[in-house]
Amino acid sequence: MSCRNIKKRLSAYQDRELSSDEQARIKSHLQGCPECSALYADFQHTWEMLGEVPEIDPAQTFYLELRKKIAGFNDRHFISRLRQVFQFLPAPLTTATLVLAGLVIGTYAGNFFFQESLISHQGLQPRFSRLDVSLASIRTFDPIPPGTLAHGYVRMASYKGSAH
Amino acid sequence: MNDFLEETSSSENLMARSGRGDTHSFEILVRRHQRSVLNFIYRFTGDRIEAEDLAQEVFLKVWHSAPAYKPTAKFTTWIYRIAANLCINKQRSDRIRRLFTVPPSRKEEEDLENELSADHATKSPSPEDLLLVAERKRQILNAIQQLPANQRVALVLKRYEGLSYKEIAKIIGCSVSAVDSLMVRAKRNLHGKLVSQEKKSQVFPR
Ligand SMILES: [Zn+2]
Numbered sequence: 001m002s003c004r005n006i007k008k009r010l011s012a013y014q015d016r017e018l019s020s021d022e023q024a025r026i027k028s029h030l031q032g033c034p035e036c037s038a039l040y041a042d043f044q045h046t047w048e049m050l051g052e053v054p055e056i057d058p059a060q061t062f063y064l065e066l067r068k069k070i071a072g073f074n075d076r077h078f079i080s081r082l083r084q085v086f087q088f089l090p091a092p093l094t095t096a097t098l099v100l101a102g103l104v105i106g107t108y109a110g111n112f113f114f115q116e117s118l119i120s121h122q123g124l125q126p127r128f129s130r131l132d133v134s135l136a137s138i139r140t141f142d143p144i145p146p147g148t149l150a151h152g153y154v155r156m157a158s159y160k161g162s163a164h
Numbered sequence: 165m166n167d168f169l170e171e172t173s174s175s176e177n178l179m180a181r182s183g184r185g186d187t188h189s190f191e192i193l194v195r196r197h198q199r200s201v202l203n204f205i206y207r208f209t210g211d212r213i214e215a216e217d218l219a220q221e222v223f224l225k226v227w228h229s230a231p232a233y234k235p236t237a238k239f240t241t242w243i244y245r246i247a248a249n250l251c252i253n254k255q256r257s258d259r260i261r262r263l264f265t266v267p268p269s270r271k272e273e274e275d276l277e278n279e280l281s282a283d284h285a286t287k288s289p290s291p292e293d294l295l296l297v298a299e300r301k302r303q304i305l306n307a308i309q310q311l312p313a314n315q316r317v318a319l320v321l322k323r324y325e326g327l328s329y330k331e332i333a334k335i336i337g338c339s340v341s342a343v344d345s346l347m348v349r350a351k352r353n354l355h356g357k358l359v360s361q362e363k364k365s366q367v368f369p370r
Contacts, residue, residue, distance in 0.1 A: 011348040015322060017329050046355045050323050052297075053304050056206050058198045059216060063191055066223050073224065 001025060006036050014043050175239035183230035190230070194223050197240070200325060201247050207320040208251045210305035218254060222247045237334060244325075244335045248317045255313065307357040315350035318343055 006029050012018050013026045030037045059065070144150045171192060178196075181189035201222050206215035225246050308316060317336055321327045327335075329343040336343065 008348070011351055012329075012344050014351075015329070015347065017344070042355050043351055046351055046358060047323065049304055049358055050308075050319075050354075053207060053301055053308075055199070055203050055324075056212055056215070058202050058219070062198050062202075062216075062220070063194050066194060066220055066227075067187075069220060069224055070227055073228075 001029060003033060003036055006030075006033070007039060010036070010040055010043060014040070014047065176235040179226075179230055179233050179235070179239060182227065183233055190227060193226070197243060198223070200240075201243060204244065204247055204320055204325060205251055207305070207308060207324055208248075208316055209254070210309045214254075218247070218250055221250055225250075238331075241331060241334045244321065244327075245337075248335060251317075252313045303361050304358070307354055307361065310357060311350055311353055314338075315346050315353065318346040319350040319354070322347060 006026055009018060009022065009026060013023060016023070018026070030040055144154055173189075175193055175196065178189040178193040182193060198219065202215055202219040205218045205222075206212060209215055209218070222243065226243060308319070311319065314336060318332050321332050321335065322329075329340045329347070333340045333343045336346075338346075
């Protein structure tokens with residue numbers, strides 16, 4: 001083998017990546033060739049210097065920190081999913097949707113408890129169907145119940161109005 | 165699951181169990197590979213703190229891809245590939261950021277100063293020797309940093325992780341002969357850089 005071919009393979013020779021035949025052939029060439037063995041010495045010197053960079057130890061808390069990040073990622077993921085759901089709605093529409101949902105849920109809950117109390121007052125046999133109760137509650141719905149702050153305000157306003 | 169069984173099961177098995185939400189298996193997997201992943205990144209980036217951050221990111225990725233993980237390659241091949249890609253992407257984004265911020269040399273100087281003062285703080289016998297060792301280490305790391313990314317991945321995996329050209333080829337996604345030539349170029353580049361640094365600073369007597 002020529003010196004040119006040897007030099008091409010010196011790196012692989014150093015890394016023990018050649019067949020055992022080739023390793024042996026290059027080894028014997030290096031023993032008799034000062035030029036190639038000088039190049040090989042350079043490689044070896046560089047390789048040894050790289051060994052001066054010591055290994056570092058992972059922090060004791062490495063795994064714990066990782067668990068925290070995983071938990072944090074899940075939280076952020078949930079919030080970003082929520083945002084994805086609402087991102088197509090403009091802010092006023094989002095608010096209106098939420099208020100409407102609140103009203104519907106509130107009405108249902110209110111009806112439910114109202115009817116339950118009717119049933120318990122009038123014994124086991126309910127006199128009104130759920131629909132009757134719902135309709136009744138809507139018919140008797142007073143937007144400004146007496147005794148509330150709003151009621152007082154309305155009275156004040158109407159008093160002022162009549163004074164003119 | 166028996167602890168002994170867990171400790172001796174393959175990383176591929178632990179990964180499959182992690183994918184089903186088994187955090188105990190995941191913990192064993194992390195503890196088994198954290199050192200090699202961390203040190204691979206440390207040698208690639210030359211920065212200890214950055215290496216910790218990126219290593220965490222690697223395992224975060226491992227956790228999130230566990231449910232869909234298919235053991236088509238060795239687990240170590242797969243995880244080194246994640247680490248290498250993260251390092252290369254980070255370097256790219258850093259380079260872009262540096263275009264708009266202070267020159268990097270300042271940060272490196274600070275790093276060296278911090279390291280030197282940290283070494284002094286341990287009150288070892290000869291501060292001069294420690295200074296020399298720390299500077300040598302810094303210069304070698306700097307020389308590695310100046311290599312092109314693929315040469316650096318190949319060199320670090322060979323020199324410090326002891327992988328074969330075949331394994332490195334799978335990680336980089338190239339042929340074995342391509343790894344061979346990456347290694348030749350990496351070694352020549354490094355030798356050139358270290359010799360020129362030697363001449364400049366006279367820190368490396370031969
Ligand atoms: Zn020769």
